[in-house]
Every structure is written in C-alpha cells, then in structure tokens.
Amino acid sequence: MNHFIVLAVLLPLRTCYTTHSQQESIVFPVTYLNVSKELAFQRLLVEWDVGKSAHDAELAMLFEIQVRRIGETTTVWTEFHNVTLDKSGDPLHWMWDSDLPLECMSHSVRIRSKAEASKIWSEWSPWKTVLGLDTLNNSGPQIFPNEKIVEEGSDLTLCCIGRKGHIIEEFSLYPAPHVFNHTNSQIGLLTVKNVAHQAVPHITVYCRESCTEEECYDHAVLFVGKPPNIPNDFSCETQDMRTVTCTWSQGGDTYLYGSHSPKYTLSEEFSQNPIPCTVTCSEQCSCSWDIGQQRIYNITMTVENPLGKKTATDVFDVTHRIYPAAPFQLWEECRDTEITLYWKYQNKGFELFCQTEVVQPDGKVKLHNSSDSHLHYASITLSGLQPYTEYTARVHCAAAEHFWRWSEWSEAQTIRTMEAAPSGKLDIWREITQVQGGRNVTLFWKQAPGFRANGGSISYEVAWEKEEGASKLERMSFSSACNSTRISIDNHSYRVSIMAKNDVNYSLPSVLIIPRGTEKELSGSELQEEQINGTDDGIFISWDPRHMYDSYIIDWCNFPTLQPCDLQWKRFRPNTSSALINSAAFVPGVRYSFRIYGSVGNRVSLLKKKTGYLRELPPLFDPKVEKVELTFNAVTLSWDSYPTDESQSGFIRGYHVYVSPIQEVCSLQGSRKHVLPDNSVLCKYTIENPEEKRYTVEHLLSNTKYKLAVKAYTGGGETPIVNFIYIDTPFNSNMLYLLVLLxxxxxxxxxxxxxxxxxxxxxxxxxxxxxxxxxxxxxxxxxxxxxxxxxxxxxxxxxxxx
Incomplete structure (x- = not known):
C-alpha cells in the first residue's frame, strides 16, 4: 500500500518521464466510499474518491459500480461510469434508482477503478451497506411502498416485511388479480406488470403473516394515474382591454384527485413576475388578471401532478386578442318586407364589425354583415323579406381592425313582418254538369305554388257574370276553410273570377271562362278513352302538345267510386307533353280516369281522355258459363256478357279455357300445358279477344268424363282455379257402323x-x-x-x- 502512495506522490514530478508501459500498470483504488438512501425517490446516493494524486493529474478514469441486495447471491446492477477528474479534489457522485423499495432489503455497493490509459483494474472496494427495515424488529408486517402514486402502464414491485421469526403467508392486491404466497421467507415480493387503472379510487395491497392475531396483518393503498396532458387549446384574450383571460381544457382524465389532481400555474416572461390569478376549472379552465400598461405577453402555463409536468405557451399582443362581449338588448322596426334591427354593446373604445344571422321560415340561414355603429348601439336593415312572416335573428361582433374571434351570439329575437295584400293568384278549376235549362258549375280553388296570403286571416270572394250582354255581377264570400262552391248558370258563356282577401287588400283575380256548350261537348263523349299503364311511382300520362295553348290541365278523382269523388287537378307549362300523376290516395286495383285540357286565354278545351290503374289486379270474379254444347269429340262453351268497365280491378285482356279428362293427364292438340299447385296438368287455351264469349274445344274422346273452367285475365293475371264444370262426352254412333262393317x-x-x-x-x-x-x-x-x-x-x- 505504501508503494502505491509513493508512486502517487511522485507521479506529478515524473509525468514527462513515465513510459507507456508504466502508465498501463498504474492503478488508483477507491480511497473513500459512502452510500446513503433517499427514500422519497427510492434512490441510492453513492459518494467516493480515489485520492488527490489522481485529481492533480486530471486523469480520465473508468469506474465499475455494482449493487447487490443482502441475501441474494448475484448483483442486481452493474454500471460503468466514465469521469475526468479535476484539481478541485471534490468527491465523485452517482445515483441509482431501485425498482424494489429500499426499505425491503439491505443494499450494498462496491466500486473499482481504472485509468483509461491503464489495462489494470484496482481492487474492489469493500461492500458498503445501507440497511433495510428487514433488519429491525418490527411490531408487525409492513408493506412498501405505502400510498404510492403509480403511473398507468408501468411495472411495480412491492414487498412485505414480516417480523423476525415469522414468514409471509399471503400477499395480494385487490382488485388486481395478483396473489403471492410464500411459506419460508420473512420478506414477500410482488411484481405487477403494466399496472392498469381500475374502476375504484385505489388499489388495496394486503399482507398477512402466518398467524391470525391483529398484529399479523397490514394493508396499503396504491393510486394509479397518468401524468397531465399538454393543453393544446391554451390561448389568452381580452373582452374590454382591461383584463386578460387565459383559457384551456383540462385534457384527459389523470385518475388522480384531491391533493394529487393537476396543479396549474402561469408565469410571464417579460415581466419576470408570477401572474397573480386563481385558476378555476370545470370543463374549461381559466385565469384572469389586470392588464395595466403591458401590451405584449409571453405566457407559460404549467400543469403538473405527482407523475409529471407539462407546459404550454402563448405569445400575443393584447390589441390583437379582442373577444367582445355579446350584443344585448335587441329591438326592431318592422315593415312588410323590411326589418331594421338595433342592439346595444359595451363600448370599450375599439371599433366592432358585426354579423346578423337570420333564420328563414324554411329553416335556411342567411348572414348579413354590418359596421354601422353609434355611440351606444348599432343597427342593420334587412330587406327582401316576405310579408307577415316570422324571422329569427341574432347578432355577434368582432374587432374590426384585428379580427381575433366572434363574440358569443346575442339572445335570438323572433320578429314578424307587417301584413301586405295577398301575392300571386289562386289556382281555379271547375266541374260542369248539364241540368234542365242550364248548368251546375262546381268551382274549386287552391293556393298555387306562387301564392302567399301575406296576412293572418284570409277569405275568398267568387264573382261571375255573362261574357256578352249586360248582366248583374254575382258575388259570394267564403271563409278560409272553404275551397269549393256550386253556382247555377244558364247556357250562355260566363266569366268566373276568384280572389283571396286579407285585412290589407285583395289578391289579383283568377279568371275562368265557362263557354257555351252542349252536354256532349262538355263531357267529350265523342273522344275515345285510351288505356294507360301505371308505374311504381304513379300513373304516366302523355299527350300531343299544340302551340296555341298557354298551359295544360289534367284532372282526376282520387276516389272514383265515391261522391264527392275528391276532384284533383294539376297545371303544366305549354312546352310539357307528359306527366307522372301520383297521389297518396292511389291504390292498386282501382281504375282512375284522367281528362287532359288545353288552356288559352282562360278558356279550356278537352283534348284527351285516359284511364288506367296504378297496378292491375286479377279479375274480381270469373265469367259465368251459361251454355255447354256437347258432341262425342268436342264441347262448346258460351258465357254471357262479362263486365269490362271500371268495376273491374284491371283491364280484361281475354280468357283462358282449361280442360282435362278426370282420370288422365290432358294432351289435346293445339293446347298448352298448365300445372296446378297439386301438380295435376290441364290443357290451356287462350282467347286474346275480351269481346269473345264462345269457344269450342275439339279432339275430345267420346264417352269420357272431363272437367273444364273459364277464367278471365287482366294485366295483373288471373285468380286461382277453384271451381270446375264437369261433362261426359256421348257415345260415337259411327263406331257401331264400323263395328258391323269390320x-x-x-x-x-x-x-x-x-x-x-x-x-x-x-x-x-x-x-x-x-x-x-x-x-x-x-x-x-x-x-x-x-x-x-x-x-x-x-x-x-x-x-x-x-
């Protein structure tokens, strides 16, 4: 050890003389190591040093750091740490975050070092241990972490420390389906992967030692949540150039509430001062403060909870962020086709540009722009409106110079224009019946598409007089509930007019000329009624247009078999030559008759008569066979006149005659096979002339029993065969002669x-x-x-x- 110290002391003096092989063999072991724990963050704080000589040499060094848990044979973490030392001599630091709560077990750290230029590692430092609570004599089992806030989707490891001499028997979560059972350890571990938020405020952790006393139990709670979202709709504005209000949405649910719910703070960069406001949140969050003299702002909004922090910024000029208050106190001045709308607004010294929304009676919306403003109110005139019609209007405004956004809408105002005389004409029609000494004329009227009553109450006035010669003008008035009347006139030509009237004036008259005419001319009996076919959408009618007519009229009865028949009519332009007539009253199997008129100068002429069905149905009943004539090889059937008029449910197109021997399948010459639902086969003969009432079936066998039936058919087919006529053909006398002869x-x-x-x-x-x-x-x-x-x-x- 002294040898290393001497080398370390002499190294700065001999740096220039150290060979490359010497540098590769120099080591600097760890001289100081301290380990502590920061339980709030479940973090180990490691501090160490390698001595002053290495710092003075400003060496680039590599450290290998290992962490292990007491009771485990392998290290739980190994990390290499590069650092270049400086001459300050300050110790080195390293942090390690544990996935297992540090309370659960004792943790030890050791370090070895190597100069980057060296190939030799120093010896490992001794293990430095920070004790866990497993070494203490607890009064009962303890769970760690306790009341932890966990981010959704993360992994979590929990432990339960039992008392010395006890083992953990049950360790579980509720409602998460994880259960740990251990029978030979004082410490129980439980790892939950991808923690999910449950439909309960928190997850309960439950731990029990191998006993049943109260001190053998412990529980803890976990809160699963999310970090806050970045508010992507953060913006600031002013309504009155005195107060700025910033708004934003809370974003997605973090599942954390109360003291753990997101906290919002606002700061302003230019003033370097926190913004003095109190944040309020419901669905939308807001924060307001007085502007003062500042015009340009750089606002940072920070939202944080225990799992994270997010920020949003907004840089703006207050004069470009004006969001006016909604207009209020609307009133109006009305005329028949115009409305002048007035409203008040808060005048804060900036010019407004306003927009009026008008909802039409048909539901369509029109927008009208206006900038007409006075000191305390503004107005707009809406023209081109319909008389005596309700309109709904509302107004919103925005800054005229720097448009930011529209204000809220004012309250909607419902306004009715004034009355005016009815506009347009009534659509008038007639039905003429010849009577003794004259005619009865039933007049009908309805409001044409271009007609408008333009008033609250309406009535009708019918007038008629002779076209030629002096005659008294006859008048009758009717309430709005009436749409027809009957007048009696002689055989002269008459001019009939009808007008609508409200409280202001009359409409223009609708005129119809009732010409002279005989009953034959009026009914058009000389015109042949043409058959027409219906479609899925209605009954199609066509005619040959003539240049002299200014319009065409088609009339028909919705209920032909009733009286009154509910007469209907439609008018068509002069260049029209066809029409599809439809009505909710049209039903299959009913024959409808249509008359096509040409009109010129209020006079009409009958041009065509047509009749048809929306859809034809099979005949209502079968022809009644009145006579059967038999020979030994033929039968002649005759039936009385079969009705083909409007009482039928379709046009009678002809008849089918069916015949078959009782005991055999029919195979007569000239017939077609017809298979009944019971698979029996008949011979079928078709008569395509509906006027034919007689038919002979030939090639029969003598002395044979046959069954026959006669059916009428329409465009809708025929009804099923229910009844048959049965005949026996007579014996053939010629056969006796042949018998004698042969x-x-x-x-x-x-x-x-x-x-x-x-x-x-x-x-x-x-x-x-x-x-x-x-x-x-x-x-x-x-x-x-x-x-x-x-x-x-x-x-x-x-x-x-x-």
Missing part, C-alpha cells in the same frame, strides 16, 4: 267359307292312301334318266243335277 261381316263370310270348305276338300283332296285314287286327278309314272317322275292329269268331272 267385325260382323267378316265373321259371316268366314263362317260360310268354313261350311263350304268340307265340300271343296272332299272333291279336291279325298282321304286316299295314294294320289292315283283321286276322282279328279290321274298320275302316270315314267323315268327321266335314273329318276322316276309322276305326271298329273285332270279328270273331267260329270255334274249330276238333282
């Missing part, structure tokens, strides 16, 4: 021939042993070569008369 006659001939056959046989083929004995044949034998040949001769027969 069976009986040949049989008689065969019998006669059989009777005569014996006589012929006796004459020609008697029963004889040799052909030579025949009465009619003779044979001679002669030879041809070596062959014998018989020659046959016919013997004449002598007939004997009886």
């Amino acid at each position: 069976v009986i006659v040949p049989s008689l001939v065969a019998a006669i021939c059989h009777w005569k056959l014996n006589w012929v046989k006796d004459c020609c083929c008697p029963v004889i042993p040799s052909p030579n004995k025949s009465k009619v044949l003779s044979f001679k034998e002669f030879k041809i070569g070596s062959e014998k040949v018989l020659k046959m001769n016919l013997v004449p027969i002598k007939y004997r008369r009886h």
